[in-house]
Each structure stands twice: as structure tokens, then as C-alpha cells.
Amino acid sequence: MAIALGDTHACTLAADGRIFCWGSNEDGQLGDGTESSDYRNYPSLPVVGIDDATAIAAGIRFSCAVRSDGTVWCWGEDPGNGPSTAVPVQVPNINDATSVVAGGAFACALRSGGAVACWGVGDLGQLGNGSFGSGGPTPQAVVGIDDATQIAAGWNHACALRSDHSLWCWGGNGDGATGYGQLGDGTLDNSSTPVQVVGLDNVSAVAAGGWSTCATPADGTAWCWGYGEKGGLGDGNAANSSTPVQVVGITDARLLTVGDYHACVTEADDSSWCWGDTSWGSATGGPATTPVEGNNDSGAVPQELATGGQQYLVFIDRRGHVWSWGFGTNQAPESWPVGP
Numbered sequence: 001m002a003i004a005l006g007d008t009h010a011c012t013l014a015a016d017g018r019i020f021c022w023g024s025n026e027d028g029q030l031g032d033g034t035e036s037s038d039y040r041n042y043p044s045l046p047v048v049g050i051d052d053a054t055a056i057a058a059g060i061r062f063s064c065a066v067r068s069d070g071t072v073w074c075w076g077e078d079p080g081n082g083p084s085t086a087v088p089v090q091v092p093n094i095n096d097a098t099s100v101v102a103g104g105a106f107a108c109a110l111r112s113g114g115a116v117a118c119w120g121v122g123d124l125g126q127l128g129n130g131s132f133g134s135g136g137p138t139p140q141a142v143v144g145i146d147d148a149t150q151i152a153a154g155w156n157h158a159c160a161l162r163s164d165h166s167l168w169c170w171g172g173n174g175d176g177a178t179g180y181g182q183l184g185d186g187t188l189d190n191s192s193t194p195v196q197v198v199g200l201d202n203v204s205a206v207a208a209g210g211w212s213t214c215a216t217p218a219d220g221t222a223w224c225w226g227y228g229e230k231g232g233l234g235d236g237n238a239a240n241s242s243t244p245v246q247v248v249g250i251t252d253a254r255l256l257t258v259g260d261y262h263a264c265v266t267e268a269d270d271s272s273w274c275w276g277d278t279s280w281g282s283a284t285g286g287p288a289t290t291p292v293e294g295n296n297d298s299g300a301v302p303q304e305l306a307t308g309g310q311q312y313l314v315f316i317d318r319r320g321h322v323w324s325w326g327f328g329t330n331q332a333p334e335s336w337p338v339g340p
Contacts, residue, residue, distance in 0.1 A: 005259075006058035006102070012043055013056045019047040019065055027061045028086030029076030035086050047075070048087045059102030060155070070096045072109050079105050079120030082137060091119065094139055103171075104155035106135065108142070116142040116151055116160055124156050124172035125192030132192050142170065143193045154208035154226075154258070157182050160194065165202045167215055168194035173242075180211045181242025182226030188242060197225070199244050209258030215244070216256050222247040222265055230261040231289035232276030238289055247275065248290040265291075 002013040009023030009030060020043030021030040028035045031047035047065070050073065055066040062076030065088065073088035079102070094117060097109040106120030106127060118127040122135030128142035145168065148160040156172030173179055174188030181188055184197035197203075197215070200223060206215045212226030212233065223244040224233040231238050234247035252268040262276030273291035 002056055004056045004058040004063065004102070006063065007060040007260075008039075009058060009061075009063070010043075011047075011056050011058055011063050013053050013065075017050070017052040017054070017068070019050055019053050019056055019063075020045065021047060021058075021063060024061075027077040027084040029058070029061050029063050031063060031075040031086065031088055033086050035084070050088055055097075055099045057100045057102040057107065057153075059107065059153075060104045062102065062107075064091075064100045064102055064107050066097045066100050066109070070094070070098075070112065072097050072100055072107075074102075074107065077105075078137070079103075079107050092138055093117075099151065101151050101153040101158065103153040103158060106153070106156075106158075108151055108153060108158050109139065110148055110151045110160075114145070114147040114149070114163065116145045116148050116158075118142060118158065122192075124190045126156055126158060126171040128158065128170040128192065128194055130192050132190070145194055150206060152206045152208040152213070154182060154213065155210055155260075157208065157211075157213070159197075159206050159208055159213055161203055161206050161215075165204070165218075167197040167200055167203045167206055169197060169208075169213065170194045172211070179242075180227040180240050182208070182211050182213050184213060184225040184242065184244055186243050197244065205253075205256050207256045207258040207263070209263070210260035212258060212263070214247070214256055214258050214263050216253040216265070220250070220252040220268075222250040222253045222256065224258075224263060227261070230277040231287050232258075232261050232263060234263065234275035234289070234291055236289050238287075249273075250291060 004011045011021040022040045022043045025036045032045040033048050052068040053065040057064045064074040072091040072094050075088045077084050096112040099110045108118040117139035119139045129140040130143050147163040150161040152159045159169040169183040173183040173190050179188035185195040202218045203215050204218045214224040225241050225244045228240045235245040253265040255266040264274040266272045275288050275291045277287050
């Protein structure tokens, strides 16, 4: 099972290969054949026509899935600037995808050999193809990446973890004088080709969201960079950073996720910790510049973890139940089984 959270909608991959989405649906991002301004509170209807998904992703107003044959399908607002669709449509020229990530208006797929292909809006270099252009619906290869093991995407940038455990990012970063520095290369320049994140070795996991990025090396610490004005870097400051800074107090991170203005981890003891703008209940209290423990008094053990743009935290427990708290739910966890 897996979870993917967009700005105001979420999807979960059930054990039988079906996908269930909930939240906003004004562009058909729930994939059940309808478009509605009504907010759906629970994942009760399956995405049309997909019963063999192996991976999922959610952007601002669209969703994507990898199927068992390696093809990629997306629905909702088209990141390639086409019309919205309330049912999945196939992304062309990909039949070997192993995972997919979704940004604000672009998406990327990790291919079986380690190459990465992106499509959608590319004006800030989000496609990683060496061009600052409008992009389109046809996937384009990210320059110089042929050994990626994991990928992540924020609203206008993306990253790839390579087989040597180095981390490379591309896309939006700033105009050279101002910006957030979410690429982590020490500059505020947008980049249409991957640049290496400085100062991090032996990276084991990466997550991106909004205008920031976080990673966990093999030693269990957590490091973040980019937008930090609401405390989202977790280093005790409310400031942006174009290079990685260490999150205070995290020493054995297990799961990692990043939202718009906040990030969360679970540690080896199954506790969940969040920092940044947690005022909607994704952790106890309001904005926090260092991690605070999430209000998970349910006793459920997270197996998959995700956080959304609108300050909420979702995880799947060992029974396959979805637990959610924060914006759109409440400040204490509530749960439901996936499916009708």
C-alpha cells in the first residue's frame, strides 16, 4: 500500500492494485469519472479502470499511477497543459516506469534502468532536460541521470537519489539574487539540469514538497534546505537556506515526508515528529522551528507516511487503515479502511 498527497486531495493504493482518492475534485483529480466542487471526506470510490497499480503520486490538482506493465496514467488537471480529465489517460512513450512523482504542474517517472523522464510545465527547468521552456505532454529525459534509485518532486523542483548515494536536484531555486534555495547547491539560481546537493554523503532517502527538500543519510539524521521562513527546515531558525541544515533532535529517522511549509518523520520507535507550520494539527501546537511530536495517541504503527500542502499528516497502519489529522480533518487522528 502507499499514500500520495496533493494540495487539497489525497490518494491511497490498496493491496489489490486499486486506487482510492478523496478531497477536492474540481478538476477530476479523484479519478472516479466526476468533477465536483464538493469535498469528499473519505476514500470510498475507486479510480476508474485501474486495478493493477504499483505506485501513485499526487500534484496540486492531478494524480498519477504506475501500472503493472510499467505504463504511467494521470488524471485531473493535465500537467502538459491539455484539458482536465476525470478518468486516467496514458502518458506517452513510457512502458518501464517503476515509480512516479508529481509536482505543481509537472511529473517525473523513474524508469527501470535508472533514467528519469519528466513532462508538463518546464519554465523553471522542472523537466531537467536542459531547457527553460513550456514543456508539454511528452516525457523528456533528465540530463545526465541514468542510475537513479529514488526521485522526489516539490511544486517547481525535483530531485534524484543516485546509486552512489549522492543527491541531485533541478528546477526552481531562485532568480540568482532572491529565492529559497531548494536545489541545495548553495546558489539561488534555477537550473534546467541536475545540480548536486552539497554537504550530504551516503543519502538513503529524499522527500520534496512546496519549495523545500529534506533527506536522511544512513546515520538516521535528517537534513533540510530551501524555504524555512515558517520553521520548515527544523534547525531552530525561521530562515531559508540554500544548503542542507540539520534537523534538531532527529537521530533514527525511518519515514520522511515534506509538505508546503512543514515536514515530518517517523523514528525507529514509531513516534511521528513534525516541524514548520503545524498550526492545522499535523503536530501538537502551531509553527515550530524544531520537531514536535505528532498527536498520534491512536497506538497505530505507521507503515507509509505522507503530508499534504495544506498542513496535514496521513499514514497507513499495519491493518491497511488510513489515519489522518490536521487540515480538513481535526487535531487528533481519525481512521477508516481503504475502499467502500
